[in-house]
Amino acid sequence: MSRRWTARLALVAGAAALVVLVVFAGLGSLVLMGVGWAGLALTAAGGWWMLTHTGWIRVLAALLVVAAPLGVLLLYAAAGLLWVVLVSLGLWALAVSAGRAALAEDTSPSMPERSVSRAARPFLIMNPRSGGGKVEKFHLAERARALGAEVVVLDPDRWQDVAELARQAVQGGADLLGVAGGDGTQASVAAVAAEHDIPFMVISAGTRNHFAMDLGLDRQDPSRCLESLTDGVELRVDLGYLHAGEPADRGAGQVFINNASFGVYAEVVQSPAYRDDKARTILEMLPDLLTRHSGARLSVRAGSSTMDGTQAVLVSNNPYERGDSAGLGRRVRLDSGELGVLCVSVGNAAEATELLLRGRQGRGLTATTAREVVVDADAPHIPVGVDGEALMLPTPVHCRLASGVLRVRVPRHRPGVPHGAPPMDWRRVRRLALTMGRVAAGRGAA
Structure with missing residues (x-):
């Protein structure tokens, strides 16, 4: 379907969603929408109170x-209008999906890639515990060795310095470094690859595989990532660096390939009880952290912007999609040359509700980009989560981006190459549908 007709489908479906409400519910459609918004607001407020209180209030x-949502559904059903609401919501979802699809071609293209020759001495590090044992399940070590790679499978019973293993491999002549493991292990080896300017290869054998997802790799079958060894292309991507204390040492730093988190999440993960009982630890610690009764008070400087008193900060290696209100979806590009910055500051149930309803337009969430970010606090040390690893660092913490320093080797054919999902803009959709129609009509007349 052409962009013109996709845009027209979005407009028709959106209009139909409203028509269904008005025709079948009449003036009651206003009541239906009011009840729905009220239920959503009560749900958000209840969620905030549940996270910030204990005991009987929780x-x-x-x-x-x-x-709240159950009551809304019961009211709709009692009025005999539940089907009307469901049909209207379905049409609205179709309208938004079609609208974003029509706008997709206006987004920036995927990262440029270049053809490369096959690596002569690839060296891969594999963590047998990652992803619940994907290394063994998919026979990754055996398959990689059959393709000519040297493979080191980590000993699950003792700690090994993966960065040192990578350095020794480079000294021994390795011309490609790869990792089958979690994001933290990938970051450590990626730092060595960037330091020596040799290709880095990702095998999606971790649990979440955030970096692999943004590279477009197959997260369901990590063995397909091994195609990088025989038919690969190369991408140039950015790396994030952390420098703790003042002044920042520009010659060293902690690498992050995904993000560094400060505040609420980092405080919880730092707790010794977190690994034993995550749910209980979160529920016990959140009330004091969200109401600022404990934990450090953060101050963030991102370029010319300053945010004080934030509860949570996420600094990412390239920004997350604007269409994702939470900012925790995917990054369409890893070569934009900018850090993504998300600051959350919510003080009461009303602000929590606004954040839920308005997403990035809510007052509780600030989203920006910058080349450098400084996170300071009213404490000499703060917990920081770096690609899921818990650290305790001296303040202030400087975050910077190094553009294009990592050469990533990926398969030529990848199932998840990001194309971008633009935020919905009804004015652009309408202009696209009508303008292209007029242009087509003019050409036909000529």
């Missing part, structure tokens, strides 16, 4: 989170 808040 119990009542949990009941509200369940009762």
Whole structure:
């Protein structure tokens, strides 16, 4: 389907969503929408109270989170209009999906890639525990060795310095470094690859595989990543660096391939009890952290912008999609040359509700980009989560981006090459549908 017709489909579906409400619910459509928004607001408020209180208040808040949406559905059903709401929501979802598809070609293209010759001495490090044992499940070590790679499978019973293993491999003549493991292990080896300007290869054998997802790799079958060894192309991507303390040492730093988190999440992960009982630890610590009764008070300087008193900060190696209100989806590009910065500051139930309803337009969430970011606090040391690894670093913490320093080797054919999902813009969709129609009509007349 052409962009013109996709844009027209979006407009028709959006209009149909409203028509269904008005025709079948009449003036009651206004009541339906009001009840729906009220239920959503009560659910958000209940969620905030549940996270910021303990005891019987938390119990009542949990009941509200369940009762509010259930009550809305019961009211719709009692009025005999539940099907109307469901059909209208379905049409609206179709409208937004079609609209974003029509706008997709206006987004920036995928990262440029170049053909490369096959590596002569690839060296791969594999963590047998990552992803619940994907290395063994997919026979990654055996397959890689059959393709000519030297493979080191880490000993699960003792700690090994993967960065040192990578350095020794480079000294021994390795011309490609690869990792089958989690994002933290990937970051350590990627730093060595960037330092020596040799290609780095990712095998999606971790649990979340965020970096692999943004590279377009197959996360369901990590063995397909091994095609990089025989039919690969190369991407130039950015790396994030952390420098702790003042002044920042520009000659060294902690690498992050995904993001560095500060504040609420980092405080929770730092707790010794977190690994033993994650859910209980989160529920016990969140009330004090969200209401600022404990934990460091953060101050963020990103370029010319300053944000004080934030509860959580996420600094990412390239920004996440603008269409993702939470900012935790995917990065369309890893070569933009800018850090993504998300700061969350929510003080009450009303602000939590606004954040849920308005996403990035809510007052509680600040999203920006910058080449350098400084996170300071009213404490000499703060917990930091770097690609999922818990660290305790002296303040201030400087984050910077090194553009294009990492050469990433990926398969030529990848199932998840990001094309970008632009935020919905109804004015652009309407202009696209009508303008292209007029242009086509003019050409036909000529």
